[in-house]
Amino acid sequence: xxxxxVVVNVLNSTxxxxxxxxxxxLAGLYSERAGIFDIGLEGKMLAGAFAGAAAASVFGSAWxxxxxxxxxxxxxxxxHGFASITHRGNQIVSGVAxxxxxxxxxxxxGQAWFNQGGRTPSLPSDARxxxxxxxxxxxxxxxxxxGEIYSGLLSGHSLLVYxxxxxxxxxxxxxxxxxxxxxxRAVGENPAAVDTxxxxxxxxxxRAVICTGILTGVAGSYMALAQNAGFVKDMTAGRGYIAxxxxxxxxxxxxxxxxxxxxFGFLDAMAIRLQGxxxxxxxxxxxxxxxxxxxILTVILLAGFIGKAIxxxxxxxxxxxxx
Amino acid sequence: MSxxxxxxxxxxxxxxxxxxxxxxxxxxxxxxxxLVGENPFRAAVILVDGAFGSGPGIAYTLFYATSFIFTxxxxxxxxxxxxxxxxxxxxxxxxGLGVALACLPFDGFLPWYLIFLLAILCSAVFGALWALxxxxxxxxxxxxxxxxxxxxxxxxxxxxxxxxxxxxKPMGSMAPQTRQFLDGAQLPRLGFLFDYIGMKVRPxxxxxxxxxxxxxxxxxxxxxxWRTKLGYEIRTMGFSPKAARYAGIxxxxxxxxxxxxxxxxxxxxxMNPIMGxxxxxxxxxxxxxxxxxxxxxxxxxxxxxxxxxxxxxFGMLYQGGAELSFEMPSISRDMIVIIxxxxxLFAGALEHMFRPAVQAVFASFSPKSVGVVAAKGEGV
Numbered sequence: 223x224x225x226x227x228v229v230v231n232v233l234n235s236t237x238x239x240x241x242x243x244x245x246x247x248l249a250g251l252y253s254e255r256a257g258i259f260d261i262g263l264e265g266k267m268l269a270g271a272f273a274g275a276a277a278a279s280v281f282g283s284a285w286x287x288x289x290x291x292x293x294x295x296x297x298x299x300x301x302h303g304f305a306s307i308t309h310r311g312n313q314i315v316s317g318v319a320x321x322x323x324x325x326x327x328x329x330x331x332g333q334a335w336f337n338q339g340g341r342t343p344s345l346p347s348d349a350r351x352x353x354x355x356x357x358x359x360x361x362x363x364x365x366x367x368x369g370e371i372y373s374g375l376l377s378g379h380s381l382l383v384y385x386x387x388x389x390x391x392x393x394x395x396x397x398x399x400x401x402x403x404x405x406x407r408a409v410g411e412n413p414a415a416v417d418t419x420x421x422x423x424x425x426x427x428x429r430a431v432i433c434t435g436i437l438t439g440v441a442g443s444y445m446a447l448a449q450n451a452g453f454v455k456d457m458t459a460g461r462g463y464i465a466x467x468x469x470x471x472x473x474x475x476x477x478x479x480x481x482x483x484x485x486f487g488f489l490d491a492m493a494i495r496l497q498g499x500x501x502x503x504x505x506x507x508x509x510x511x512x513x514x515x516x517x518i519l520t521v522i523l524l525a526g527f528i529g530k531a532i533x534x535x536x537x538x539x540x541x542x543x544x545x
Numbered sequence: 546m547s548x549x550x551x552x553x554x555x556x557x558x559x560x561x562x563x564x565x566x567x568x569x570x571x572x573x574x575x576x577x578x579x580l581v582g583e584n585p586f587r588a589a590v591i592l593v594d595g596a597f598g599s600g601p602g603i604a605y606t607l608f609y610a611t612s613f614i615f616t617x618x619x620x621x622x623x624x625x626x627x628x629x630x631x632x633x634x635x636x637x638x639x640x641g642l643g644v645a646l647a648c649l650p651f652d653g654f655l656p657w658y659l660i661f662l663l664a665i666l667c668s669a670v671f672g673a674l675w676a677l678x679x680x681x682x683x684x685x686x687x688x689x690x691x692x693x694x695x696x697x698x699x700x701x702x703x704x705x706x707x708x709x710x711x712x713x714k715p716m717g718s719m720a721p722q723t724r725q726f727l728d729g730a731q732l733p734r735l736g737f738l739f740d741y742i743g744m745k746v747r748p749x750x751x752x753x754x755x756x757x758x759x760x761x762x763x764x765x766x767x768x769x770x771w772r773t774k775l776g777y778e779i780r781t782m783g784f785s786p787k788a789a790r791y792a793g794i795x796x797x798x799x800x801x802x803x804x805x806x807x808x809x810x811x812x813x814x815x816m817n818p819i820m821g822x823x824x825x826x827x828x829x830x831x832x833x834x835x836x837x838x839x840x841x842x843x844x845x846x847x848x849x850x851x852x853x854x855x856x857x858x859f860g861m862l863y864q865g866g867a868e869l870s871f872e873m874p875s876i877s878r879d880m881i882v883i884i885x886x887x888x889x890l891f892a893g894a895l896e897h898m899f900r901p902a903v904q905a906v907f908a909s910f911s912p913k914s915v916g917v918v919a920a921k922g923e924g925v
Binding site (some may be wrong): 327 | 577580581582629631678679682686687688689691692693695696697699700703704706707711836839843875876877879880881882883884885886887889890893894895896897898
């Protein structure tokens with residue numbers, strides 16, 4: 223295999239691995255920009271993945287799977303909203319609770335409904351989101367470099383992958399070019415000002431967590447319906463937290479969020495690729511170190527050695543109207 | 546900021562409301578049981594009977610509770626300082642190395658009590674070390690402790706896999722764990738105590754002396770938080786970092802010391818399964834106890850007198866849950882994770898949900914009992 227092949231291969235898996243991160247990261251962006259910290263991305267993704275896989279296997283349709291995944295994940299997002307907006311509870315505590323509820327109930331329900339040790343039945347290809355071959359991809363495969371990049375890297379992903387990357391400019395447009403986005407950002411910085419302007423802080427924040435629910439649902443569906451053919455227990459394996467890290471890395475901005483997710487996806491792809499192969503100079507790198515690298519990197523980053531990340535000012539603080 | 550909630554009598558605040566929250570959490574858990582097609586009441590009976598119906602049942606319940614007292618106290622100490630330590634899991638896991646360090650070189654010739662003391666020290670130091678970096682980063686660089694402690698859980702997990710698979714595993718062994726400890730590093734079991742109350746407990750039941758250590762720690766945490774200067778500083782910072790700063794309390798010092806204590810308490814949990822039960826350091830011996838600590842601390846309202854019963858309740862869920870999964874195969878141990886989540890949700894994030902209702906009930910009986918603030922509120 224020549225060098226370009228390897229590069230295209232690694233970048234291809236980078237794209238695949240970063241998509242769930244990207245959806246989850248953008249999901250977190252809506253909520254955190256509105257002042258609701260959401261540590262429960264992991265749980266909502268997991269619940270979405272399970273619901274999506276379960277619905278897709280029962281109804282035999284990926285689209286119904288996607289819809290159910292979104293519904294379940296929006297429901298959990300609303301629970302988070304109910305606790306942290308209506309009842310002014312601790313947002314981190316609420317997020318942690320949602321992660322546990324999702325982790326436990328996906329296993330219990332999966333076992334009770336499908337009897338496969340917490341898995342859902344393997345999905346046939348018409349109940350999944352399959353790869354889309356972009357027009358002309360086969361024709362240009364033999365063109366050196368550009369053809370290879372087009373057919374090997376850009377083409378051949380599922381619909382959700384393209385959707386993920388379209389969601390980035392869309393999110394940017396919503397947040398920075400619409401009235402809703404302006405208010406959403408304002409409510410995360412200074413909710414009292416938004417309240418004074420006669421806009422409901424609670425309703426705005428609820429809409430933000432609904433957006434979060436939708437996107438985490440899509441993230442879960444991608445994992446269960448496109449990347450894999452069904453749900454496996456604990457399949458998100460900490461990706462929700464990595465997405466959160468990417469969000470902080472990106473300083474709560476959509477386009478940098480995409481690059482952060484691609485970086486973490488790239489690390490993941492390299493970890494898989496380098497398993498057991500010795501590197502020049504350093505020698506054999508323990509797999510565990512590669513697996514821990516995104517987390518270590520996040521800690522270093524959070525320590526402010528790679529620029530300072532300043533969260534939205536009202537983040538994590540429940541809004542209380544003075545009486 | 547004005548407090549939006551009226552005052553209730555202390556017993557309602559610390560007894561009634563947590564109880565209501567807990568009951569709601571269990572009611573929702575019952576719905577899940579119903580959803581998988583089992584009878585929640587029968588499940589509850591099996592669960593309680595499995596945990597308290599026999600001598601060994603009680604001993605196992607207390608064995609699990611031991612771990613949860615440690616991790617619950619760890620989370621609670623941090624809570625008092627306004628810090629959320631989600632890293633108990635990783636701190637306890639990493640402390641397993643400390644226990645190995647105390648046991649492996651000495652277990653052939655030192656008596657158990659010396660090794661026990663050494664292990665307390667080592668596990669506490671290792672647990673504290675794993676909390677030190679997140680604490681330092683929070684205090685000095687302002688990185689959020691919740692995120693860093695979560696990251697450190699993952700890092701601890703990778704590190705321990707590496708240590709157990711590549712370093713500590715004896716030659717020729719396949720299982721990723723240290724060698725079996727000799728007698729010196731095996732903690733005495735407490736099963737014999739049950740003889741005095743007329744119950745028979747097999748010597749193999751792993752309830753061990755670290756249970757007493759856990760109770761001692763609960764007492765010491767109470768002393769620390771409510772009877773020492775440091776405890777006062779910790780609470781001041783938790784209540785209002787601004788006030789603490791004005792009072793001349795060093796924020797950096799309090800954050801770091803609080804997290805070191807928290808990490809040390811979480812670390813001591815490692816002794817219970819390692820030296821009391823397994824007699825080696827296996828993979829994943831913490832098994833979620835660090836996270837259970839969050840639910841325990843929230844349920845016990847961060848007070849040792851609440852944490853010990855809360856830990857016993859979760860011990861009951863673990864022990865009874867094991868029995869339950871025999872009787873009802875569709876309800877596995879993972880049910881506990883759901884209950885844990887629900888308890889965290891209702892006792893933690895939604896702790897004020899039932900307050901207005903309770904308040905209204907109190908007000909209708911005796912308006913005086915809810916105090917002046919309620920009189921100003923609407924509709925009372």
